Amino acid sequence: MKAIVCVKQVPDTSGVVAVKEDGTMDRAAMATITNHDDLAAVEAALRIKDATGCKVVVVSMGPPPAEGMLRELLAMGCDEAVLVSAREFGGSDTYATSQILAAAIKKIGVDDDDIVFCGRQAIDGDTAQVGPQIAEKLGMPQVSYVAEINVDGKAVTVKRLLEDGYMTIKVQTPCLLTCVKELNDARYMSVGGIMECYQKPLEVYNYETLKDDPLIDVTTIGLKGSPTNVYKSFSPPVKGAGMMMEGADKATVEKLVSILNDKHII
Amino acid sequence: MAFNSSDTAAFKGVWVFCEQREGVIMSTSYQLLSEGRKLANDLGVELCGVVLGKDIKEEYLKALGGYGADKVYYCNHELLDVYTTDAYTKVICDLVEDKKPEIFLIGATNIGRDLGPRCAARLHTGLTADCTHLDVDVAKYKEFLKTTSTIDVDNTVFEENTNLKMTRPAFGGHLMATIICPRFRPQMSTVRPGVMQTQPYDEAGAAKTVIENVNVALSKDDIHVDVIEVKKAAKKLVDLIGADVVVSVGRGISKDVEGGIKLAEELAGVLGGVVGSSRACVDAGWIGADHQVGQTGKTVHPRIYVALGISGAIQHLAGMQDSECIIAVNKNESAPIFDVASYGIVGDLYKVTPMLIEAIRAAKAAK
Known part of the structure; x- marks a missing residue:
């Protein structure tokens, strides 16, 4: 048995956000982090490794600097890493990305008792689409929004979050689970792990590596193969300044309430 | 075909x-x-x-x-x-x-x-x-x-x-x-x-x-999965989307979390609304995820949105900036929440909110 975990390096949108003059995000100027939900997926896989001794392979599609993130995940305890990186893959939307990642996962090899993990969604796009789309391309069952996992041989029982509760779902391996960050608290890299992480295998899959897979067709990958395109992108305008009240005492509050009252807001 | x-x-x-x-x-x-x-x-x-x-x-x-x-x-x-x-x-x-x-x-x-x-x-x-x-x-x-x-x-x-x-x-x-x-x-x-x-x-x-x-x-x-059970949360979840008034709390309540939430509940009660929250409070475990307003939470456009101790990270603004009337209370005068607020008070929420509750009660009583 092994666990294959899809991870994404994302700009830290909670920190300083750099926007270029043309209105697009200046990724190069922003700090990068491992996507939160993906870290929960890595931790979930490592906990299964702790219990069963299974192998954990992390796979990420992105530019070459994503190797740094993969080394960190190896230092956390993952066994092998695959970086999927090629110019031909650039500009892919979720459909195209899932084709490429599915091809990469097939190349890694999916056995009967394997589980593929993804984060629920990435904080840069918030789409939550790539996980289910990989599952479809691999022809395996999926469960998304997973907040609890129990593995018993080939049977996997999970708790799947709904807005107002949850579903308990049983699924057989091989399957794909997308994890929410509430699933666990990810461990830190260990000192030993940091020492070892450069000795662990990290393979790069480029276009050549994957091109024989039927999923890798120039008409369905990259910017040109993506079904969706950006029509326009724009920055929301700053809302017209409201009224800043002077002071913060009783008189201020009473003045505010009288304005609200006069305008029939309260 | x-x-x-x-x-x-x-x-x-x-x-x-x-x-x-x-x-x-x-x-x-x-x-x-x-x-x-x-x-x-x-x-x-x-x-x-x-x-x-x-x-x-x-x-x-x-x-x-x-x-x-x-x-x-x-x-x-x-x-x-x-x-x-x-x-x-x-x-x-x-x-x-x-x-x-x-x-x-x-x-x-x-x-x-x-x-x-x-x-x-x-x-x-x-x-x-x-x-x-x-x-x-x-x-x-x-x-x-x-x-x-x-x-x-x-x-x-x-x-x-x-x-x-x-x-x-x-x-x-x-x-x-x-x-x-x-x-x-x-x-x-x-x-x-x-x-x-x-x-x-x-x-x-x-x-x-x-x-x-x-x-x-x-x-x-x-079908390759078995749904064993579907369970609703025992606690009644807050209906943020349908609410007419939302009073939200943010990181500013860290000094006294319980007290801050209590004030928000009281103000929401006076205005006939519900309590919302920024992501920070949910991540810190101070309040349930069903209260979260913002990009990863819920999008709301109530008639009145009160932001108590919310700095106004863009993720939060994305979920509430279309509210009709936004009232913000924050200690930091340069907090981005004031950029979208209809009315802003720079001050301590623990001091301002009780006065606000009292003044609104008085105004309602006078009607």
């Missing part, structure tokens, strides 16, 4: 997936039908609701017409009672391949966000997640941009077409992107619950609804 998603001319009509849980249609469906009606009118085509379930009451199906549907495709099957990705994807894809709609809208619920991508991947078409605005008409899209963007609309060239223009926040709301899917059909979009406005219910429309029973080809072998 085999299904070909790139034969765009063969696709016609606007569809809305009308999600049901426990046999009841979710309110998101009415929002989507109201929006779908406008798109269908602009295109001069039919609007259809798609319902998957088991023994759904006919009055519920008819009601979809009251929100704009001309027709309802009703897929009635024992195995569609409770949602499974496999069953729903199969039935929907079969129906899409048969009827070929040009636009297919799905509510971005925890179910819709599981179903949408799986269907789009199977149909080989594009899907845009969590849309907050939809247009087919370029002139209407330009009007939309005039009020919501910094683009100089009159001096910008727009390609004239009737592709669905799907606008969504990106990068946690720092940017807005309008996405199109020009080469494939259906053009699929998940739409954030609470964003589109439900139009008034139309009795005559409901009476005219055509219900078409779909022949469902589905067996147990099509």
